[in-house]
Amino acid sequence: MQILDMNMINFRNLDDEHLEFDRRFNLFLGKNGQGKTSILEAIYFTVTGKSFRTSKNKEMIKYGRHKMGAFVNYEDRIALKSISVKVDEKKKRYSYNRKPIKYDEFLGKLNIISFIPEDIELIIGSPSVRRSFFDYEIAQADPEYYLYLKSVSKLLKFRNKYLKDRNTKDPMFEIYNLEFIKYASLVVKKRIDYIKNVSRLLSLNYRKLFDGEKELTLGYKSFLGELKSPTLEEIGGKIRKSYEEVRDRELRYGYSLIGPQRDDFIFLLDNKEAKSYSSQGEKKSIVFALKISEIDMIIKEKKETPIFIIDDISSYFDSIRKGNILKYFQKREIQLFISSTSDLEIEAKRFHIHRGGIDG
Template structure:
């Protein structure tokens, strides 16, 4: 798949631009603070209806404007799709081929993207919530029903936490707590099941890619670390059983703290290289190779699942990688993935992929193709 055309209206520092892209590497060139990352972000928002940079949609709207709009034509193997995201003070609308979609889960997956930016190196060394967010975004693209269960889980979690705080203040009948716990287990177990499945698939791709990048010297393992001990119990009924039993043991502690202490909202991922925790003991080079391996594995996993490659967004990431990792990344995508690369300069990046790329200059919210 690839983006054929993108139109931005009142989006960040883009007042009104329309640009056609090519189904190959597209280099977005410009000085800092001109709008390169905003452009990459808009493609991400077009696909996932949310930003990777901010949870506040209003920040995407140009100052003193009422709305922002992103329109795109995406070519897929089954034909063209018209995608449309409109953000205003009243909320967010998404349209697919001009028809408004009532649920985001019915829209997400129409275009698939993989983002790799400097902050994505924190997938390895950052806080657990970064890895949970990574899981949620990537699984949601290839399994939209996951977003339904995740949204349901988060809503029930909020209600349960509120009730736990109320039970702190005054002793009440716990019947409502039991009801919410049962609902939370049902939705949460389905989230856990799908996370397990996704990480097993990602592991199979990432291990091979990491072995290749490290020239056969390192073996990468990904480990799902749920907050409940489900071990190898990956069947849904067994996950639910363990989940229930865990809640029974800690309910008094939860009331005392006024918070739900276990569940997918506390899950994590572990990374080991040659059986050592790369998050703790890995060098910066090993951490970066791990992050790169995971991102390249995402591309192959999505291709395997949906039958075509996703769109790759590389936001100022080449400057963060050494020559060898740069070369491996560019070689891996050459000729098969539509890619957007933002950079202030391609000097010093001597690779055939960039020499054959389409180049666009961004200046103060205006974008122009280099002929």
């Protein structure tokens, strides 16, 4: 997939512009605070409907304005298409080929992977950071997963309400329980399969790009404990059994104590948890190898190459690692959007950013 051009209105400090992109490398250059991250964020936002640096839509609206939006034309294997996202103080609106659509349909139309300095949180941050990351990655390749997640979170709310009201004798509670087990099992199964595949790629990519000596693996720490390759029925059985075990405690606390909302994922470098043992440089490289592995996951599922974003490459890799990364992208047919405070040795369309103005 390739984004051909973009229009934006009132996005952060950026001037309202029409930008035409190169099908391969686009490099955004500028000093600190000029708007480089904002441009990458605008691209990411138009493709995903969310930001990579804030969960508050309002923050992306230019100071003093009330709405913003961005529009892109893109091409996938099949045709030329367009999508847009608009935000005002109350609502977000999506469109596809100039017709309004719902988020469920918008999700995964275009595939994108971003690499930004804050991504280090994937290693050092809380489990919820990893859960939202993997949930989005699985969903953008497999939209059914998003529907399962939505059902789980809705049923979890119902369950919690009954537990809070100590109303578990109500026959509806058992019905919600059964539904919860059904969707939670589907989520767990997808997570198991996805993580198994990513872990394999991750290990290969880390070796190839950064360190041929060390073995990097990714594990799924499910709320159900150790899981090998269970069937859906076996997962359902395990969830039911766990419910029996926590039944009394759940009633006492008044909320759900088990479910995929308690899952976590763990990075191991040479069998040691990266969070506690890996160096800063290793952590960044682990995250990068993960993002690269996501490319292959998307190609496998969607038969499309995703778009890739790298923010501020110079600030977190030394020249050798930077060189490896650029070489990697030169070898692959991927559209890349990259920002840097200093010029890079690659053939690219260059955009110079100064106080929100873009010269390209």
